[in-house]
Amino acid sequence: MSRTDFSAEEIAAVYRAIFERRDMRHFRPDPVEPALLRRLLAAAHHAPSVGFMQPWRFIRITDADLRLSIHGLVESERRRTAEALGERGDEFMKLKVEGISECGELLAAVLADGRDKQVFGRRTLPEMDLASVACAIQNLWLAARAEGLGMGWVSLFDPAELAQLLRIPAGGKPVALLCLGYVEEFYPRPMLEMQGWERRLALDETLFENRWGEFPVAN
Ligand SMILES: Cc1cc2nc3c(=O)[nH]c(=O)nc-3n(C[C@H](O)[C@H](O)[C@H](O)COP(=O)(O)O)c2cc1C
Numbered sequence: 284m285s286r287t288d289f290s291a292e293e294i295a296a297v298y299r300a301i302f303e304r305r306d307m308r309h310f311r312p313d314p315v316e317p318a319l320l321r322r323l324l325a326a327a328h329h330a331p332s333v334g335f336m337q338p339w340r341f342i343r344i345t346d347a348d349l350r351l352s353i354h355g356l357v358e359s360e361r362r363r364t365a366e367a368l369g370e371r372g373d374e375f376m377k378l379k380v381e382g383i384s385e386c387g388e389l390l391a392a393v394l395a396d397g398r399d400k401q402v403f404g405r406r407t408l409p410e411m412d413l414a415s416v417a418c419a420i421q422n423l424w425l426a427a428r429a430e431g432l433g434m435g436w437v438s439l440f441d442p443a444e445l446a447q448l449l450r451i452p453a454g455g456k457p458v459a460l461l462c463l464g465y466v467e468e469f470y471p472r473p474m475l476e477m478q479g480w481e482r483r484l485a486l487d488e489t490l491f492e493n494r495w496g497e498f499p500v501a502n
Contacts, residue, residue, distance in 0.1 A: 300425045303469060307433030308379045310386040310464040319430060320388060323463070326426035332415035334403030339419045342449055342457075344389040352448055353391075353440075353460065354383045360439040378478060381437045387464030391445065392420055396454030416458055423461070433466035 287294070324341060332338060344350050361380060365372040383389060398405075398412050405411050420436065427434045437460040445457045475481045492499040 296429070300429045304424055304428040305433065305470045306474065307435045307462070307466050307469065308382040308474065310382045310433060310462065310466055312385060313387055313465045315387045315432065315464060319432075320463075323423050323426050323430065323432075327419040327423040330415065330419035330422045332418065333405055333411035334401050336398070336401040336403075336412065336415065338395050338398055338401075338412040339416045340393040340395050340455070342391040342393060344391065349448065350383065350389055353389070353445065354381075356440045356444050356448070357381055357383060357437060357460065360441060364439060374480070378475070378480060380439060381460070382435050382462045382464075383437065383460065385464070386435070386462035388462075390461040390463060391449055391457050392416055392459040392461060393449070393451055394456045394458055396452045398454070413458060420459055420461065423463075427463060428469075431465070432463060433469060435462040436460075437462060 289297075320343075327339065327341065328337070330339070344353065361376075365376045368375050394412055394416055401412070424434050424436075438458070440457070440460065442457050445451075445460075446455065449457060451457060470477060473481075473483070476483060487498070490499070491497055
């Protein structure tokens, strides 16, 4: 007897979206239909959040000059990151780490102001607001993949400078730039893996039993 009300095809579709989602940095310039964008944002808005605080706000960037200024911020941070990386700096500069100029839609994901009022689930772990925004972004990412759209998460920027550019009130904080749009094709594997920057850990390297560092005894 089945213990789920998802069909086998529906289950497979969920896993397919998870495994075939990619962080995309190459886009076709085609616009994203407004109804589709709205569906994706609704998926984001149905994410879980600590104390149901829903701390996410999304700013859709439609002003071309503003997009250009945002690209400038990211480019400055990309250079600062390369300097901070030391001996891997040159290798880093060869990576494509954003598609801000090309993507059909650019969104900023922002932590709303006034979050200190929310104590439930955040008294000892205040960063759970950020975790909640990350859940919303992941929903958007997976829904986009299922709809045939790519998304790239860009975190290379100074949040204070971006907050100023986007007129975010004090206490609010931009945490991601999301490049969204149609793509020629999805990368078969993470781009950073394809370019030799990093590899995926084996699942078993990330699983402990009972205590940190203790691996399950094989049966
Ligand atoms: C919090 C977060 C921030 C990220 N920031 C960037 C970024 O600034 N630039 C970039 O190229 N990729 C960024 N990524 C994408 C990761 O590089 C990517 O998820 C990882 O390489 C695995 O690839 P995959 O998403 O295709 O599976 C970010 C991802 C996360 C979750």
